[in-house]
Amino acid sequence: MSGPAAIVIPALKRHTSTVIVAHGLGDSGAGWEWLSDLWRSKGKFEETSFVFPNAPNIPISVNMGMRMPGWYDILSFDDIKQNEDEAGILRSQAYFHGLIAAEIEKGIPSERIVLGGFSQGGAMSIMSGITCPTKLGGIFGLSCYLLLQGKIKELVPEKNLNKETPIFMGHGDADQVVKYEWGQKTAEKLRDWGWNVDFRTYRGLPHSAHPDEINHLESWLNQRIPALGDKQSL
Numbered sequence: 001m002s003g004p005a006a007i008v009i010p011a012l013k014r015h016t017s018t019v020i021v022a023h024g025l026g027d028s029g030a031g032w033e034w035l036s037d038l039w040r041s042k043g044k045f046e047e048t049s050f051v052f053p054n055a056p057n058i059p060i061s062v063n064m065g066m067r068m069p070g071w072y073d074i075l076s077f078d079d080i081k082q083n084e085d086e087a088g089i090l091r092s093q094a095y096f097h098g099l100i101a102a103e104i105e106k107g108i109p110s111e112r113i114v115l116g117g118f119s120q121g122g123a124m125s126i127m128s129g130i131t132c133p134t135k136l137g138g139i140f141g142l143s144c145y146l147l148l149q150g151k152i153k154e155l156v157p158e159k160n161l162n163k164e165t166p167i168f169m170g171h172g173d174a175d176q177v178v179k180y181e182w183g184q185k186t187a188e189k190l191r192d193w194g195w196n197v198d199f200r201t202y203r204g205l206p207h208s209a210h211p212d213e214i215n216h217l218e219s220w221l222n223q224r225i226p227a228l229g230d231k232q233s234l
Helices: 030-042 088-106 122-130 180-192 213-222
Strands: 007-009 017-021 048-052 057-060 064-067 113-118 140-141 168-174 195-203
Touching: 007 017, 007 030, 017 030, 017 122, 030 048, 030 122, 030 213, 048 088, 088 113, 113 122, 113 213, 122 140, 122 168, 122 180, 140 213, 168 180, 168 213, 180 195, 195 213
Parallel strands: 017 048, 017 113, 113 140, 140 168, 168 195
Antiparallel strands: 007 048, 057 064
């Protein structure tokens, strides 16, 4: 991956957990910094380091080959399974697994690392999360869908450490970019495969995040990475 370095917001107290948030197509890590700013303003997740990675600039077929930040190429907005950019998806998967490994090397237990994102970043987070070789604390995807549907089960490690890892999904039913039913079907398929998916619908929401959605995500994260306090060891 040749994108700009990830933006890292350090923990305010002893670093005991990490949340990695992946942006959508054409966006940047800076575009999601407001999330950590919001929670910090509320006194939340003070033991958490936030990592906002930046995708490399790549040609995007649906945008006439124009280069923009993207985790993989998109050939069609009408059929998510049409000619997927498998090489790009797998390249980004390796990058996200590397980000997780780097946090583990810092001494953060993998069970206190959460991977998530929005749109293309959410799709990559779900794909990278369920195929991760180490146990995660949680996986979330907002306004997203399942990548490599015909192959992804083969990419899940034989020793599936994330089989019990909770997944949070949020999707607006007025999404004009990533169709609402794609999110629904993703949740259904993951549940059929045995994952625990909390899927939330936001009425009238287009392809964006909603304050209620962010509040629900906050509550979910509180369960995944509760504060340990200074006296407890990692």
